[in-house]
Amino acid sequence: MDLDFYKLTMGQLIFLMYAHIPVTFSFINRSIDVQLPKHINVDELREQLEHARTLRINPDELGWLVSSTSISGKRILQDPYLKFLSTLRLPEFNLEVDDDRRLHLQFYGPWSTVVYWETIALSIINEMWCQSQMKDMSRFERDLILTEGKMRLGKKIALLNQPQCEGLTFSDFGTRRRFSGDWQSYVVDAMANELTQAKFRGTSNVRLAMDHHLRPIGTSAHELPMIMSGIMHKNDDSIRASNQQVLTDWWNLYGHELSIFLPDTYGTKFFFDNLTHEQVVNWRGFRHDSGDAIEFGEKVISFYQSHDVDPREKIVVFSDGLDIEKIIKFYGHFKGRIDTDNGWGTTLTNDMGLRTLSLVVKATEACGHGLVKLSDNLAKATGNPTDVERFKKIFGHTVTTRTECKV
């Protein structure tokens, strides 16, 4: 359960409808100047990943999932899925180091089991990277790293308790990027105790939500439309239609409560143009994950207005490389015009004065087809060049912005 909640909501959809789709997820280090095998022990990484495969969800956790994931009296996670979860074992992986000292790590198998690897693998690798930066430090110097983290955390809390942040809300989305599991727990505990429940809404980490009596928080990820393109790979039209298929499946399963669009998989332009008026009216809002956040929010407001929808009844969830300054700035900018929320990652759970890397685990293959993510920032694009070019054409993607991912 030491993973992100969206893995469970997506996991249930996958379990119910696409359980046996063969997929491959790949680890990608976007910080290309860092050759990870020079810093972390690959044998130890293998051991940790193998250890993760021995773990199972336990009955206490299952019981908590039943009781804690009800919204408006309706259970999000149903018994058949929880029964499946209770026997789940993480599937195989392939770990290699190439001649250029790059880490190659793939997870493969049926989508219904591979889906859970993403945040677990990223937590492990990020923690090992942080440890590697401290390996020559004395015990006191290591403690000073935590001290620096606590000072920075204290400053964030002080800023968030300012009057200008009245009404601001955020959640911890930092599981995958954390300095350590203990540190994430410390941060979540401090936020939960020092801020109101209205301001700190909860954490994406299921186990921490359970331990700290918080709401597990999450939306959905690019893997849904990406893999759907593999499932519906017959021709350009079916690939284009796969995006709508995800929205239909998601809405049918979860309805209003979890209806946050993630529009940037193939660029937001296509996504906005492709939505039905009914979807615009029904869904709660949008998650921002690439491109300029203020521009995006303004575009969402105009978009709602063009559909005669009052943006003040809708929401934008920011989740792209947030920091305290951006969170406060975005809140001030959009206050009273559209609801906002924040999924705060790296600079919440790994702000210790150490270098952080931009590491992701992305779906790269489904049903034998290469998968593509374009996003509104080409630095976040994934897929092989031929597929990328094809998908750009299919989705009318014309974005040329490339902003380095720092986190």
Place this chain on the structure above:
Amino acid sequence: MDLDFYKLTMGQLIFLMYAHIPVTFSFINRSIDVQLPKHINVDELREQLEHARTLRINPDELGWLVSSTSISGKRILQDPYLKFLSTLRLPEFNLEVDDDRRLHLQFYGPWSTVVYWETIALSIINEMWCQSQMKDMSRFERDLILTEGKMRLGKKIALLNQPQCEGLTFSDFGTRRRFSGDWQSYVVDAMANELTQAKFRGTSNVRLAMDHHLRPIGTSAHELPMIMSGIMHKNDDSIRASNQQVLTDWWNLYGHELSIFLPDTYGTKFFFDNLTHEQVVNWRGFRHDSGDAIEFGEKVISFYQSHDVDPREKIVVFSDGLDIEKIIKFYGHFKGRIDTDNGWGTTLTNDMGLRTLSLVVKATEACGHGLVKLSDNLAKATGNPTDVERFKKIFGHTVTTRTECKV
């Protein structure tokens, strides 16, 4: 054993020569704007003091004292004294709060048992004062206090590791002023691990020296000449002579190794004038505990030169309200001209961003006579006004400087 080492070296002299002298030690809060009973629970203080009376030195500690307090192969603490220590119980105390909400705390009984109360009582009261300042804080806010302490400690260590501090030495003298016992242990551990043994010489805290495999460090205190004035209270001449009696006793018992003069009990002027040339030649140096430190050091250098003694073979130990800036400044100022060392207290073990108080436990009565300390700073003077005036005359004390004691 959670007390200052000088209590044991003084304790042995007292045990051997003045065991049954009836004395009273009194707690004095020099931070007169703070009415302690408003902040600390006096019943809890009583309980803690009573708890200290239940404690005994244990066989492990005794064994360590035998093995660790040998210098040049000669044991400092001898068997008869250690046998006495093994059965020692702290004597009674009298604790009251007056109408003005001031704390009155006296320790009384034979000098050989009362002597140990000083640093134990001060540690307890200082820790309670620090706790009182945090009583309305959340768990996270309390942790931020420790965080602030660690940041400040890290900065001190970084400064002490600069090239300009090559050759500088100091010891922890902060038991009585500490934020907490755990914190003092943390500080001592960090200093011991982050600095060379030559730079961080050890700690005055006997138990911490044992736990951290360090040298217990200490000189002697004003109580020796002060109480000696009570013992030799016959007339002005005998009182004047009591100062020399202490030097004779101390030298006879400990010789060269512990021969650091503490010259300011009745003002350094009298002390310097009263020393024999032989003492000046034989004793290792002086401890500074009041008045301007640079002036004092210069005076010591001139004094040695006037006795045809090379000051570079002598030492000044600074111990009066030190901080990292003073320590570095004094070291730079006297480098190459006279050896220096530092007994670092409050700002080493209680530098957390909380207010610290100037609290002392001083000998106030011996053999029924009121005792006096004059020092080179009238803010540090103790004794009733009539006695103070008499002692000023006896010792030719003309200092009029009064500098507030911050620590």
